[in-house]
Every structure is written in structure tokens, then in C-alpha cells.
Amino acid sequence: MALSKYDSTRETTNLARIARAILGPCVDVLRDILTKEITPPELKKELNxxxxxxxxxxxxxxxxxxxxxxxxxxxxxxxxxxxxxSIPEHKNKWGTNPDPYDKSVSANIERIRNFRNEWGHFTDLSLSDSDFEQHWKNIFQTVKDLEGYLGATTVYQDALNNLKTCCMDPDSIQPYIKKLLLVEQLVTDITDLKDEVQQIKKTIEPASLNGN
Structure with a gap:
């Protein structure tokens, strides 16, 4: 019998490793950078x-x-x-894809955001070995550059090295993939809701003016 597309295979494991890398070391290195830039109490004051x-x-x-x-x-x-x-924006400006050769802190922060967006919209449930190796290389280099900014630590690089080869229980693969997709879907839903609210406001305001 042919394998179901939902069965755990080497290719689905590849995708799960990418999901774990993004939801784990990639997020954690950004948390450390934010800690370096501003403490939680200072951030609350900034927001107020x-x-x-x-x-x-x-x-x-x-x-x-x-x-x-x-x-x-x-x-x-x-x-x-x-x-x-506190962090200078990269050459192509915040919110846009950085130059491939730009190794600035903001460029690498942008890349992690792009990783999340790219894989959050990924429609396939598997990833070939060759594609996995290329994407993993990009993720690893980005984390390596950001850890260089933080100091001499290699905590997240070590974590990625472990994630790349560690044994993954088949039952643990799909939850990581679903979590990555869910995070992106929530962001998309919120963005869509904001757009709908703005459209409603545009509709109501002229009507209110006419009523006056």
C-alpha cells in the first residue's frame, strides 16, 4: 500500500526540524538580543x-x-x-528583504522574521534532503551571526547542531509543523481583521458626515 502523505517520513522529519529550529533557537536568539538592548522593566516604561x-x-x-x-x-x-x-536598520530598510551579503544585526533579524513567514505559509508537509540542507545552512548562518553579536556563546548553534541529527519520535513531528503553521495563521487572521476594521471605518465616516 502506498504511503499516505500524512505518514512520517524522512522528508516530513526534515520539515519538522526546520519548524523546531525556527520556534526554538531562532526565537531564543532574538529574545537574547532584546534583553541586550533593553530590560523588561525598561521596556514597560518605554511602552507607557x-x-x-x-x-x-x-x-x-x-x-x-x-x-x-x-x-x-x-x-x-x-x-x-x-x-x-537602538539597532541600525539594514541597507534595504526594515520590512524588506535584506541583501544576501548583508551581515548586519538588523539584516539577520529580518531574515528570522522571513523564515517564520516563509515556513508559516509552506503548503507542503515534507522537504527533500537537498532543500533541507540549503535552508538549514541559511538558518544556521543567521543564528551564528547573531550569536556573534551577543558575544562568544554558541548555545544556539550547538542547539541547531543537535536538532539537525537528533532522533525525532514520529508522534512529535506533526505538532511542530502544525504549531508553526498556527502561529502564522494567527498573525494573518489579526492582519485581516485590522484591514476589515479599517474598511468599516471608511464606510461609516462618510455616512456620519452625511447624517450631520
Missing amino acids: KYPNKYRISQHQKQVVKNGDYSKFDISLLYMFLRNLG
Whole structure:
């Protein structure tokens, strides 16, 4: 009988390793960078002082107030690292793909955000060995460069080396893939909701003016 596309194979394991790398070392290195730039108490003061500078939801505000960077996801980390102003933006500017040869801190922060977005929209449930090796190389180099900025530590590089070859139970593969897809879907849903609210406002405002 032919293998179901939902069966655990080497290719689905490759994708799960990518998901674990993004949701693990990639997020954690951004958390360490944010810690280097500003402490949780200072970040709360920053948010209170400039409430309009950071466009975040009430839930995200509560996460910030709790002062635990381990609860920050990539979107929240990226938003603060981008807007605090302490990290110079890369040559192509924040929010755009960095030059492949740009090794600046902001370029690598941008790459991690792009990893999340790219794999969050990934429609296949598997990844060939050759594609895996290329993507893993990009992820590893990005984390390596950011750890270089943090200091002499290789904690996250070591974690990636372990993730690349560690044994993965078939039952653990799909949850990592689903989690990565779910994170991106939540971001997409929130963005779509904001767009819908803006459209409703545009519809209501002219009607209100006409009523007056």
C-alpha cells in the first residue's frame, strides 16, 4: 500500500526540524538580543511613555507588562527590535528583504522574521534532503551571526547542531509543523481583521458626515 502523505517520513522529519529550529533557537536568539538592548522593566516604561509608537494588541501589552521575554513570539520581538531605534536598520530598510551579503544585526533579524513567514505559509508537509540542507545552512548562518553579536556563546548553534541529527519520535513531528503553521495563521487572521476594521471605518465616516 502506498504511503499516505500524512505518514512520517524522512522528508516530513526534515520539515519538522526546520519548524523546531525556527520556534526554538531562532526565537531564543532574538529574545537574547532584546534583553541586550533593553530590560523588561525598561521596556514597560518605554511602552507607557510612547504608547502610540508600538502598535500592539491588548493581549500583547499584557505580555509586555508581565515582563517575561520567554513569552514573546517572533512578531512581538521583531516589532520592538525594529522600533526601539537602538539597532541600525539594514541597507534595504526594515520590512524588506535584506541583501544576501548583508551581515548586519538588523539584516539577520529580518531574515528570522522571513523564515517564520516563509515556513508559516509552506503548503507542503515534507522537504527533500537537498532543500533541507540549503535552508538549514541559511538558518544556521543567521543564528551564528547573531550569536556573534551577543558575544562568544554558541548555545544556539550547538542547539541547531543537535536538532539537525537528533532522533525525532514520529508522534512529535506533526505538532511542530502544525504549531508553526498556527502561529502564522494567527498573525494573518489579526492582519485581516485590522484591514476589515479599517474598511468599516471608511464606510461609516462618510455616512456620519452625511447624517450631520
